[in-house]
Amino acid sequence: MPAEHDQIAFVTGGTGFVGSHLVEYLLENRFQEVRCLVRTDPKFLKGFPVTTVRGNLSDRAALAEGIKGADTVFHVAALTRAKTWEEFLEANVEGTRHLLETVRSVNPGIKMIVITSSLAAVGRSEMDIATEATPLRPISQYGKSKAMMEEIVRSFMSDLPIVIVRPPAVYGPRESDIFTFFQSLSRGFCPIVGSGEKDSLSLVHASDLVRGMAQAGRSEKSAGETYFLGGAAQYNWNEIRDASATALGRRVLTIPIPPFLVGAIGAVSELVGKLTNTYPPLNREKAAEIRYACLMCDHSKATADFGYAPDKDLWSGIDETIQWYRKENWL
Template identity: 60%
Template structure:
């Protein structure tokens, strides 16, 4: 399957999307529209954000608004569940948003869309955690090290009984970058000051980092393909990157010469704790917190997409260098840098 919108003809189809106002979700909604879908329904809590001006139907509510979930899913062909909480200070908050919210959605679909063709469930590489010391694939054990990863593992567990009634496909993206991304963006802001923190030696492949356009192509293929029903897939980058490659591609796109600052892995936990403490003083919750530090230090950060490539025709072809060019260009054009 080609990695472009022409490969997905969704004319006459209806899709209900959760998380459409966010980074990945907004790109997914745009791809639906490019693919001919004229009935795109998006669950929106307050602001449309990146969806402003797009030809969509806004369904006001959240994953705990039963009427909104039933309204949005009523009679649809597909559902794409992209909404997720990635940062929180307690397990209860993670569990509510990522586990209980997913159950509420599936119960609504079961009632309001009994003939749905497929439900796309978005999980994460974070479910693997310590499950492997190398590159994760679908056979890797799950041993998450963060509350976020644990909540996604719990989510994958609680949806199992729904497979009897609903066709579903689960995808696990690794780290994602691209226009509109706001967490990895903090790394680019640091580079733009002329400094680059590097974990460990920085020389070995250490990270799967997928461009949002590639990820959305894989999500679309997972949603429309009957081959993926009942299965789970990693949707990663064309290859795994070293921190030195990420530094060089980012610095080149920024047009900056940067000073590399090596950071021993054992210091990451202290930096995360310090960032979180500062966040409490400023009433914010930083992207690099104790939970994220645990993932960086202990969790698997690379995945193998061979199964999705073989079974779904997934074709991640945006390499790091051109991907960084388009990403940095967007940040500058939109006043982020």
């Protein structure tokens, strides 16, 4: 594979949270050209020296424009929240199919395609910590769409060099979902399911994740493989609360929520979302994932195959994230 400064990358989802961090990493590592699929608003890409390709995952002409001559495709675009299953299906499953069909048609000699999936594809598991061998039994529609997407992706692996990466929960500057947790703490309250004492969550900082994605994209071992890309450790909610409170510089009141109440709270939140035409931070599916899904992963396979070594510790990572929220007036 040519040196990174001789390479061309095509990124879908580059305007979003993880995608923009990936674009930033690729530019810092002197990729010759970074092309980004952009529907309308460049959002977090503003100011970055990227080549903009206008279109979406259903626009095969736009996909072809971005893919022709590219060395690596990073597919990050996805819907994490939607009002219907059909929206998840169109964006996460059919959109990925369109992308791979276009690669096969216009650039069959591409060096690598990195597909971003999610730990949510695993869902229910008897294991506390998922490995790549853990069966997929997703709970949420999002997780089901990612599992279905992976099945589609594997059907292309005999024709194309593809690697699937599965991050767990991702945090860092520009993140807007976990942000609601930090927002609650900034107001002095910290809801925690159960005692919060047991390690129960893999959390990866965006900077660690995108470095791992780039490593997977240039590894000679990764084609045809699936990898978890987790954080430096497994965490419990009390650790996350304490690191966040310290970064915020304030005391917070912990509000313990009995696990059996999470489903009811999710149902009420979902109803409010329907009445207000908004996406609630918690719904019945998210509540079920909190109670029953495997939320931790083991990234030792990625470490063994291409040296993945996340090094952002929780306290500095959360501090950096909260300072960004404050700078951008999110908090």
